[in-house]
Amino acid sequence: MAAKTTGGRGRASRGKPTSSDVAAAAGVSRSAVSFAFNRPDYISEATRDRILAVAQEIGYVPNTLARMLKAGQTNALGVLLPQSLAKIMENPYYARFLMGVGQVCDHEGLTMVLTPPLRDSMLKAIPYAAVDGFIVCGLETDRGEVAELARHRIPFVLVDSDPQEDVPSVDVDxxxxxxxxxxxxxxxxxxxxxxxxxxxxxxxxxxxxxxxxxxxxxxxxxxxxxxxxxxxxxxxxxxxxxxxxxxxxxxxxxxxxxxxxxxxxxxxxxxxxxxxxxxxxxxxxxxxxxxxxxxxxxxxxxxxxxxxxxxAIATKGRTAADFLISAIREEDQHPHQLLGTSLMIRESSGPVPAG
Amino acid sequence: MAAKTTGGRGRASRGKPTSSDVAAAAGVSRSAVSFAFNRPDYISEATRDRILAVAQEIGYVPNTLARMLKAGQTNALGVLLPQSLAKIMENPYYARFLMGVGQVCDHEGLTMVLTPPLRDSMLKAIPYAAVDGFIVCGLETDRGEVAELARHRIPFVLVDSDPQEDVPSVDVDxxxxxxxxxxxxxxxxxxxxxxxxxxxxxxxxxxxxxxxxxxxxxxxxxxxxxxxxxxxxxxxxxxxxxxxxxxxxxxxxxxxxxxxxxxxxxxxxxxxxxxxxxxxxxxxxxxxxxxxxxxxxxxxxxxxxxxxxxxAIATKGRTAADFLISAIREEDQHPHQLLGTSLMIRESSGPVPAG
DNA sequence: CTGAAAGCGCTTACAG
DNA sequence: CTGAAAGCGCTTACAG
Missing domain, CATH: 3.40.50.2300 (Response regulator)
Structure with missing residues (x-):
């Protein structure tokens, strides 16, 4: 463990600076600091500039976790995968699927969190990642996870699965x-x-x-x-x-x-x-x-x-991400998308050899 | 926005149940609920089972964000990428690199957060993802980000970059x-x-x-x-x-x-x-x-x-993840790894054509 | 073995 | 335009 200077609540303290540090250094209250970052219109420009300058100087940036906790959202989409991360990244199918998901994330300013299968050691206390919802992928899924996600009221969409009435899903013919x-x-x-x-x-x-x-x-x-x-x-x-x-x-x-x-x-x-x-x-x-x-x-x-x-693998990813975003926004629909398939006849198939 | 039942702090409240809900339903204190999940040895097995059963019934799972905030760690490794997520997932090089990172994440029970380039709109208030540190990838990197990360005391390692004395890095010959x-x-x-x-x-x-x-x-x-x-x-x-x-x-x-x-x-x-x-x-x-x-x-x-x-792309990813984990643990070293390259002579190159 | 209390770091009505 | 206060949901010494 790192040595922690206890009583130091001022800027001298070790570890990352907090809004208190900035407030103290700038001679304002913590709310002022928060306003400087979130509500520019609540404070004078001069004050804001000063606060931001101090923040910059002492290396302060609002703690993301605390912010997320307050806001109740993470701006992250989780992708619950059927295999280990290593195996997934080895499979071009998933690369393509994640590309589709990525397009939507890029567009919406969301990050993408890749989660390998839940350790079923302790099915009760699944340590869910900090995400707003999950895209649940893959052939091997819907064991316990789906029921768990539903029980915990975590938004999710099913991909490559057996569609269920009341859960958004994306599948292929x-x-x-x-x-x-x-x-x-x-x-x-x-x-x-x-x-x-x-x-x-x-x-x-x-x-x-x-x-x-x-x-x-x-x-x-x-x-x-x-x-x-x-x-x-x-x-x-x-x-x-x-x-x-x-x-x-x-x-x-x-x-x-x-x-x-x-x-x-x-x-x-x-x-x-x-x-x-x-x-x-x-x-x-x-x-x-x-x-x-x-x-x-x-x-x-x-x-x-x-x-x-x-x-259309990338489309599948895109659609899944779109559906998830809707689900997170509680637009209480349960869309089911079935994407078409088409046969691409190329060179590797031919007539049965004579004899 | 979802309708929120205000005064309802009991289990009747809408939204996800909290530890208070479980405590109320099980007739114990919130600490007891926490102990049931984190310190089995602090309470009797009977009580624990009862609490867990109630939790299961009302669909409670400890809020990950709150937990992370308390613990001061996220158990997630961030990968700061040089391009949009869509482009990254399209590139087999990154698939391979992320496979290496994924292997370590799998092994250590960490999740992987993919972060596209920071929107430089507001270089001051970069909305860092909730991760314990970053693997900073790519040819196009080290503009402002590196300085920012250092300033904010966020652990990171540089990959495919120009190594710096006091930052862990992984490169190739x-x-x-x-x-x-x-x-x-x-x-x-x-x-x-x-x-x-x-x-x-x-x-x-x-x-x-x-x-x-x-x-x-x-x-x-x-x-x-x-x-x-x-x-x-x-x-x-x-x-x-x-x-x-x-x-x-x-x-x-x-x-x-x-x-x-x-x-x-x-x-x-x-x-x-x-x-x-x-x-x-x-x-x-x-x-x-x-x-x-x-x-x-x-x-x-x-x-x-x-x-x-x-x-050795996967090795690069693995090494980067290992170095990052060390950095997060504040094992204050700044290792620099230089991986070798080797020429694979196959069929696409041959003598210059006559004439 | 349990419960009240403080605190992780932030944001946001609210009263000045 | 600012400051004290409450609260997001959790965990953890601490006193019982």
Whole structure:
């Protein structure tokens, strides 16, 4: 601990100067100091200048925390993430999503607070960050957090989740996207398919798929049914969304199922798949087609260019931030936005190879 | 504004419940409530359980702001960024850097607050976010902010900057990196070079290059001198660090200077350059070599794989976070870390074409 | 094991 | 235009 000079309440005291220090040094009351910063019109310009000069000199700036406490707002938007900060920043999907959120924050003069999953050690006393509300992200969410947030009357919006009646939410037409990409592949004649899917987390066994993953799987099942197939007819791998995991899983899928097409449920996984196929000497799309989901900026850079399902990720972030701001202002609506998806047919998918 | 029931200090009051509400409902004092959350050993288990149950029931959770104010710390690390949040999240370099910072935050149980450049409208009353300290990032920094932070005794560390004696800092051997990549290209016989550089910002005219850019330029000049050239002998474009800007600038450079090698001072710019050359039908490295700087993860995905200067970006973030934590704890050291760079020779650079 | 009191640093009616 | 006072919601010695 730092040594603290006790009795020093004057400017001689160690630590950050407070409004009292400024008041003493400028020979005015603390309110005058406050007015100098917040209500220029309440005091004479001369006094204000003097106070500000003194403040500048002794290095005073109003304590943000105290200000926030008084005001009852923080001017910060929280983003409650489904994974560790390190993992999130590694995932281009989130970079893009946070870009959207960031645009709104920039525009509204808000800061952005990134919060990793709540430590569920003590679900009672969640140490919420100092924010005005949360954007709750991600496939793996809505365990206890959502109920907790609602109970504590903290404004929030759900993203990539299972929409709830009375909570604002932003989602994407995952079902339609998955359906479209599957029909594309099936239309090209592919029947030996592998689905490179996203790890649904530990409680899938208990509760089945949820959120976007559930919708995407439903789209896949629907498309399969159209040609008389079921999920049992495709190879399935479920892995964390990293390029490395996509790479490894692809090698396994190829070995075990020798599919003619790999349907990745995320572009990042598709990147890994293309890499793996390249390293295996398998031509894309000559021998194996690969499709993604998301249409990250990087998807168009890849060679071959990736066929994928586009979703407007930045728009999703922007919309979520807008909805949150409305919720914070207690404009008591509960808007639900469903953004469209569209199939981007590029170079990584082609007709099933002859034979 | 929300309607506020005035005199209601009981649990009937609107808005979030406070410790008084819990105390009243549980028939104990406010301190007891506080103890239930913070000092389990100060009260009986039975009482604690009762208080916690009541808290849970009425949806009470201690106000974070008040807590922080009392404690004098926020458990949040601020990252002061050189650009708007939207731009930052668009740049893979920052994604990687923030990943490093995130790793430390994850480990230490800290949250991460992203702060765009301070609005210099009112340099006196900068509305600092509620954080324990700042990691100050970026080429364009150290205008007024650094002096302000120091004046206000806010702990901070400088990253990618011009190190100062008494401020912790983390930098990279930009000079060595630039020197190495230039020697590589010159060694391959290239003499008609174009440098695709980073926009130094508005006050370059006044103060010249600073920070990493200054060091990289110095490395370039040194390498040029070794073969009897000067900066006047190379084409130079200075643009914002986006793939699009790299793309456009490359087209211009090719038209105006027809270089045999393009030295990009950032991988993101190099990505754009490779794209532009591809679209122009110019072979890389057959006709034009391209090099980058950073060695982003994506650099190895590119085809041809990008020759570039590797810097340990995530480590930089991690080190910066560690230094900041030390500074916050007032372990009064001012460590300076200089991380190495290394030249990654891959496929995008080759010998100067004959003729 | 509990309760009244002070205080973290600020802002804001309110009376002068 | 200024100053004393209350209060934002919490925590923490302190005396019981």
């Amino acid at each position: 995952d079902h339609g996207g998955a359906l479209a990409v599957m029909r594309h592949l099936l239309g090209l004649g592919h029947r030996r398919l592998a689905v490179l899917s996203i790890d649904p987390g530990p409680d899938k066994a208990v509760r089945g798929y949820r959120g976007p993953l559930a919708r995407r799987m439903a789209g896949i099942v629907e498309a399969l049914a159209e040609v008389g197939l079921t999920l049992d007819d495709v190879a399935l791998a479920e892995v964390p969304v990293t390029r490395t995991d996509g790479y490894r899983a692809t090698k396994t899928l190829i070995r075990q199922a020798s599919p003619t097409a790999i349907v990745a449920l995320s572009d990042v996984l598709a990147f890994g798949a293309v890499d793996a196929l390249h390293d295996l000497g398998i031509a894309v799309p000559g021998q194996v087609s690969v499709t993604g989901f998301d249409d990250l900026v990087e998807a168009a850079w890849l060679r071959p260019r990736l066929t994928t399902v586009r979703q | 930009d000079h060595g990196g630039a020197l190495a990549v230039m020697r590589h290209l010159l060694g391959l016989g290239h003499r008609r070079l174009a440098v695709l550089s980073i926009d130094p910002g508005p006050d370059k005219a006044v103060r010249g290059y600073r920070g990493p850019l200054a060091r990289r330029m110095a490395g370039i000049v040194e390498a040029l001198a070794e073969v009897g050239l000067t900066l006047d002998d190379v084409a130079l474009a200075e643009v914002p660090v986006t793939r699009t800007d790299g793309y456009r600038a490359t087209k211009t450079l090719i038209r105006q200077a027809s270089p045999t090698a393009i030295v990009a001072l950032s991988d993101v710019l190099a990505f754009g350059a490779v794209d532009a050359l591809h679209d122009l039908g110019i072979a890389v490295p057959g006709q034009v070599s391209v090099t980058g700087f950073d060695d982003l993860v994506e650099a190895a995905w590119l085809r041809p794989r990008l020759t570039t200067v590797r810097q």
